[in-house]
Amino acid sequence: MNTWAYILVTALTAFLIRTLPLTLIRKPIRNTFFRSFLYYVPYVTLAVMTFPSMITAAGKLPAGIAAFVLGIFLSYRWLGLLPTAVFCCLCVFLCSLL
Amino acid sequence: MSEKRSAFLRGCKNGIPIAAGYFAVAFSLGISMKRAGITAPQGFLLSFLNHASAGEYAAISAIGASASLLETVLVTCIADARYLLMSFSFSQKFSPQTSLKDRLLCGFGITDELFALAVAQPSYLEPMYFYGAFLTAALCWATGSVCGIIGGTLLPERIVQALSVALYAMFLAIIIPQGREDKVVAGLILLAFVSSGLLAHFLPQLSEGTRVIILTLVLCALAAHFFPRKEEGR
Numbered sequence: 001m002n003t004w005a006y007i008l009v010t011a012l013t014a015f016l017i018r019t020l021p022l023t024l025i026r027k028p029i030r031n032t033f034f035r036s037f038l039y040y041v042p043y044v045t046l047a048v049m050t051f052p053s054m055i056t057a058a059g060k061l062p063a064g065i066a067a068f069v070l071g072i073f074l075s076y077r078w079l080g081l082l083p084t085a086v087f088c089c090l091c092v093f094l095c096s097l098l
Numbered sequence: 099m100s101e102k103r104s105a106f107l108r109g110c111k112n113g114i115p116i117a118a119g120y121f122a123v124a125f126s127l128g129i130s131m132k133r134a135g136i137t138a139p140q141g142f143l144l145s146f147l148n149h150a151s152a153g154e155y156a157a158i159s160a161i162g163a164s165a166s167l168l169e170t171v172l173v174t175c176i177a178d179a180r181y182l183l184m185s186f187s188f189s190q191k192f193s194p195q196t197s198l199k200d201r202l203l204c205g206f207g208i209t210d211e212l213f214a215l216a217v218a219q220p221s222y223l224e225p226m227y228f229y230g231a232f233l234t235a236a237l238c239w240a241t242g243s244v245c246g247i248i249g250g251t252l253l254p255e256r257i258v259q260a261l262s263v264a265l266y267a268m269f270l271a272i273i274i275p276q277g278r279e280d281k282v283v284a285g286l287i288l289l290a291f292v293s294s295g296l297l298a299h300f301l302p303q304l305s306e307g308t309r310v311i312i313l314t315l316v317l318c319a320l321a322a323h324f325f326p327r328k329e330e331g332r
Contacts, residue, residue: 006161006167010144010170010174018181018184018185018207022192022202036325039183045176045177046152047286048309049155049306050269051290051291051295053266058259058262059259068266071271075273076274080271081119084267088264088266092260
């Protein structure tokens with residue numbers, strides 16, 4: 001399928017998600033289940049996107065596992081987005097030299 | 099008129115630190131775009147219109163896997179679901195006189211960081227202030243993706259491969275610190291890793307997008323049912 005079609009469809013979907021509540025429903029949500037659900041969504045979504053794709057993205061399995069473990073360790077130590085990313089990239093690069 | 103102009107410029111200035119951070123994330127998205135066969139103009143538009151890391155990553159995976167448009171819409175909804183919540187609370191920041199056009203345009207600009215910037219404003223949000231911040235950040239975001247796509251073409255394969263884990267590392271840096279603060283989130287992350295790994299291994303015919311949709315719906319519904327969040331004081 002045409003890439004432009006995907007771009008159009010995702011852009012339109014993202015636009016509607018961002019603007020519908022803002023324009024139609026102008027009251028805050030009170031439903032605890034719905035609020036809790038939306039609170040948990042980004043964590044599960046990003047976790048599923050990260051594993052196992054991160055392992056396979058690195059090319060070799062040991063390099064991927066090393067980068068994944070390092071990434072968890074560094075972000076657990078509050079290293080921040082950019083430093084964590086830099087060290088994980090370095091880790092995969094060094095593994096590829098071995 | 100000059101009041102609007104000064105609000106716009108103030109927004110641009112406050113958007114600069116956000117833009118700097120966006121460049122790096124967008125660059126690593128650009129590397130993934132290159133791998134999915136997305137060209138630089140396509141990447142620029144995809145990034146400018148979506149301006150969402152998880153949402154764009156979902157879109158890139160869908161394009162790379164030639165997924166159906168329905169699956170693409172569903173996975174975009176899941177990946178961008180948090181903006182729905184932000185949009186609800188964002189609506190409280192507008193004065194009742196705000197026009198529909200301004201509401202739509204500001205809503206279009208919602209991202210995690212810009213939302214935080216907007217709600218940090220002491221009174222009603224000035225749309226011009228938000229436009230300044232959005233344009234600065236979003237143009238940098240789209241440019242970063244283009245640089246990633248071009249970089250992915252020019253750099254040697256070994257370096258591109260190393261750079262391709264950057265995005266996932268950033269995802270980890272977003273979720274893991276929250277897991278440290280909130281034990282339920284920590285358990286959810288672990289459960290998501292394990293179930294995603296098992297599904298990918300035993301049901302490889304299931305696309306990544308479908309995996310994201312199913313696991314997010316199931317795990318978040320379970321978490322929301324068994325561990326409902328107390329009402330925040332907003």
